[in-house]
Amino acid sequence: MRTIGMLGGMSWESSAEYYRLINEGSRGRLGGHRTVPTVLFSVDFAEVAAMQEAGAWGQAGEFLADAARRVQQAGAELIVLCTNTMHQVADTIEKAVDVPFAHIVDATAQRIAAAGHRKVGLLGTRYTMELDFYRARMRDLHGIEVVVPAEPDRSLVHDVIYRELTRNRVEDGSRAQYVRVIRELADRGAEAVVLGCTEITLLIGPEDSPLPLFDSTRLHVEHVLDLALS
Template sequence: MTGGMLTIGMLGGMSWESSAEYYRLANTVVRERLGGLHSAKIVLHSVDFAEIERMQVEDRWDDAGKALAEAAARVQAGGADFLLLCTNTMHKVFDQVQAAVDIPMIHLGDTTAAAIKQAGLTTVGLLGTGFTMDQPFYRERLESHGLRVLLPSMQDRATVHRIIYDELCLGIVRDESRRAYQDVIARFEGAEGIILGCTEIELLITQTDVPLPVFPTTRLHVEAAVDRAVG
């Protein structure tokens, strides 16, 4: 079986807290599927998040896209058969990264939308970084699958974003922040489910914390990757 397993490319480090989760989950899911000592074949390129975060804040998305495109080419050169961009926010430059490599990329929005539709839902609340919530790139990808995407209020968005960058990206997981997220989720009107649309949120919120179905984008992304890798 291993001979036939494809190598998963991961472009990570945004933040490394979430990339560690990608790495852990991919190996866990492969072990669940194949048993024994099986683990995932992975090429991981991890960037310095401080540089990328500065580009985000300064609205230099083209520079960020170039930096990630270069990194993606290295992942391909390392022997990856396909590629995951291990961050929701940087899917803003997905097309720029895909154009830099010959290997296919699995879009996080597509794997999330597929899971929501499989659950029979159409209207979902989106939590993520301010960039992911405020800008159209992620919502429109979900809406292209026929979903209706609800956003928190401006004030709630600021809270969600702050907790991601000031706490979760630094590995800080606090009960009061979990409660703050639960309060934000409770204020969604008409949501049938909640997208945990930032890889770090899964460090804070799990299904047991929320009465509505949650869609953990990292896990869904990884499961799609393992499906492709092990066939």
């Protein structure tokens, strides 16, 4: 059993969800009181958010690479980055460590492909929707086309995450707006939707959506558990 190294704090709500799902998953697979050994490094989200806003991705990459090295030194044998957006700097993190790095896009794309979907909508932060790291990896490595909301809906989706969900606010009006956005993605040919931000699962679930949902967080956790227990 490998020790899982969690890079978290982006936001802490996201990290708490990862920790819960990892432990529920390990108990479900192993039974009894069995859990996977875990090392958690939780960063100050305010620092990371400032780098995001400034477009300082190189700085952010080195910041998280340093955190990953510390996690490995603490005994981690597998690294999981507990956020979608910061996979923008996944290559920098991966190069900084000598242990496997579990990429969230690969975990999500494999399940989408297995379900037979070839065109999906993506909801997440502005950075996840607008930067190419998510869409390019889906397209180039997995043959899946990704569509994102048009403006002003990208701003709406982003603002709900940063102004509400990362502050533990869940609003019915925002849920209704997300459902509307999903319907518009369906009109543009999306066969399913990726929830590309951990906090979105606090707001919307399968019972709310007119399209099948792929929760990147849960799929990432399942992939991490596969690696940890293999």
